[in-house]
Amino acid sequence: MPAPTEFLDFVDSNADAFIKRLGDAVAIPSISGEAAHREDVEKMAKWLDEQLTAVGVETKLVDLGDQTLPDGGKLKLPPALLGRIGSDPKKKTVLLYGHFDVQPARKEDGWDSDPFTLVVHEDGRLVGRGSTDDKGPILGWLNVLQYHFDHKKDLPVNLKFCFEGMEESGSDGLDDLVKKESQPGGWFHGADCVCISDNYWLNTRTPVLTYGLRGLTYFSIHVSGPSRDLHSGVFGRTVHEPMTDLIALMGKLVAGDGRILIPGVEEMVPPPTEEEKAIYERLDYSIEDIEESAGAKIAIADDKIDALMGRMRFPSLSLHGIEGAFDGSGAKTVIPAKVSGKFSIRLVPPQTPELIEPLVTFFLESEFAKLKSKNSLTVEHLHGGKPWVTDHNHWNFEAAKAATRAVYNREPDLTREGGSIPVTLTFADALGVNVLLLPMGRGDDGAHSTNEKLDRSNFIEGTKLLGTYLYEIAAVDQ
Numbered sequence: 001m002p003a004p005t006e007f008l009d010f011v012d013s014n015a016d017a018f019i020k021r022l023g024d025a026v027a028i029p030s031i032s033g034e035a036a037h038r039e040d041v042e043k044m045a046k047w048l049d050e051q052l053t054a055v056g057v058e059t060k061l062v063d064l065g066d067q068t069l070p071d072g073g074k075l076k077l078p079p080a081l082l083g084r085i086g087s088d089p090k091k092k093t094v095l096l097y098g099h100f101d102v103q104p105a106r107k108e109d110g111w112d113s114d115p116f117t118l119v120v121h122e123d124g125r126l127v128g129r130g131s132t133d134d135k136g137p138i139l140g141w142l143n144v145l146q147y148h149f150d151h152k153k154d155l156p157v158n159l160k161f162c163f164e165g166m167e168e169s170g171s172d173g174l175d176d177l178v179k180k181e182s183q184p185g186g187w188f189h190g191a192d193c194v195c196i197s198d199n200y201w202l203n204t205r206t207p208v209l210t211y212g213l214r215g216l217t218y219f220s221i222h223v224s225g226p227s228r229d230l231h232s233g234v235f236g237r238t239v240h241e242p243m244t245d246l247i248a249l250m251g252k253l254v255a256g257d258g259r260i261l262i263p264g265v266e267e268m269v270p271p272p273t274e275e276e277k278a279i280y281e282r283l284d285y286s287i288e289d290i291e292e293s294a295g296a297k298i299a300i301a302d303d304k305i306d307a308l309m310g311r312m313r314f315p316s317l318s319l320h321g322i323e324g325a326f327d328g329s330g331a332k333t334v335i336p337a338k339v340s341g342k343f344s345i346r347l348v349p350p351q352t353p354e355l356i357e358p359l360v361t362f363f364l365e366s367e368f369a370k371l372k373s374k375n376s377l378t379v380e381h382l383h384g385g386k387p388w389v390t391d392h393n394h395w396n397f398e399a400a401k402a403a404t405r406a407v408y409n410r411e412p413d414l415t416r417e418g419g420s421i422p423v424t425l426t427f428a429d430a431l432g433v434n435v436l437l438l439p440m441g442r443g444d445d446g447a448h449s450t451n452e453k454l455d456r457s458n459f460i461e462g463t464k465l466l467g468t469y470l471y472e473i474a475a476v477d478q
């Protein structure tokens with residue numbers, strides 16, 4: 001069933017108002033990973049709640065309790081926002097998920113403009129933190145609802161919503177809520193399929209549907225020694241330095257070519273078959289695409305299939321940062337007393353955080369023992385999520401393929417995503433239904449990075465895609 005032309009025209013003629021609303025959402029710095037911004041995440045939940053209510057959605061904000069911080073302290077979690085509209089038993093019910101929290105961003109990180117002021121560029125870029133991850137896609141759903149509300153049109157399907165404010169920080173508290181609400185009587189019970197719009201195309205040209213995500217396991221390793229920071233002239237070569245030990249340990253985790261050096265981690269993953277390699281060969285992707293979106297000619301692989309498998313089919317380990325190290329300008333001659341190294345591993349089947357964590361801890365402790373340092377090491381596991389892969393021939397995907405053809409006039413690429421959305425597998429297991437990832441943004445959007453953007457055309461055509469997908473779901477003969 002094609003989406004009404006009136007809907008497509010409505011999206012075009014309201015584009016400026018939709019962009020203005022995206023600007024309002026971006027202006028709320030809902031950074032889940034920074035305690036100082038927790039109130040902003042809550043403010044964002046309330047803003048979105050008002051927007052949904054205004055277009056006829058019944059909502060509820062669910063208190064998720066407290067987050068336990070690494071030092072044992074407590075911090076109130078932002079509420080999850082649930083919604084529903086329509087309960088026609090003759091229609092399919094689609095559960096939509098998105099997140100309204102964002103990654104941290106500071107102008108000093110290298111942004112060309114204030115990260116929390118949406119800047120509309122002449123070339124169509126809408127620059128601001130959360131524009132593509134994940135406020136743009138959430139607002140895409142809102143735009144679809146706006147048309148049906150303004151024109152007093154029934155939606156082609158029943159909709160349920162699950163919007164959260166902790167996705168960028170491990171989705172604390174959400175798994176239990178999803179399991180509870182998927183039981184008979186719960187808000188999600190009876191959903192026929194799930195749609196998540198929270199990832200990206202591979203390149204800047206070809207729309208994609210995504211049938212897999214990597215999992216994640218995140219660590220913070222702490223090395224401490226002196227009771228306070230020391231003068232390096234007075235104590236250098238005299239005491240064991242925590243930073244020296246930490247750098248030595250972090251340097252043992254991953255090779256320059258991306259291979260993970262922790263014994264047992266790579267070995268868990270079966271080698272790809274020739275059939276699998278053929279899937280990657282067909283995707284519209286090139287080494288130039290990677291280098292364009294990375295902003296430099298630094299790709300590890302020369303070969304497209306190796307590059308794609310490095311992102312989708314194999315695990316990866318990234319070093320993220322060191323807390324407690326001197327990071328200011330100037331030349332402070334200090335020996336930091338306690339430093340914490342942050343790294344994470346992206347997981348693929350059959351790896352899980354539970355299988356990987358003991359291998360990491362054993363490896364780090366053995367390597368630390370070899371250093372013969374008198375400092376102390378503790379390994380902390382921060383959060384994790386399992387990888388997910390699903391059937392892309394399901395009717396949920398067929399509907400999205402038809403919608404992509406209708407809006408973009410081309411066949412979508414079928415991809416696995418290198419990133420992680422831990423709740424995906426929870427939805428699939430708790431509801432026993434197919435989950436589809438239907439991304440809005442492009443591969444060069446710079447999610448999590450500086451100058452994050454969403455192109456105007458992706459926001460507007462993406463809104464049409466989301467709406468058309470609902471009409472195609474309604475047309476499915478299942």
Ligand SMILES: C[C@H](N)C(=O)N[C@@H](Cc1c[nH]cn1)C(=O)O
Pocket residue numbers: 133134167168169170198199216418419420421422447
């Ligand atoms: C793919 C999604 N948009 C995303 O960015 N997910 C995050 C999830 C996460 C987990 N810990 C911190 N963030 C990601 O893949 O990094």
Ligand SMILES: [Zn+2]
Pocket residue numbers: 099133134167198199
């Ligand atoms: Zn996201």
Ligand SMILES: [Zn+2]
Pocket residue numbers: 103133168447448
């Ligand atoms: Zn993200």
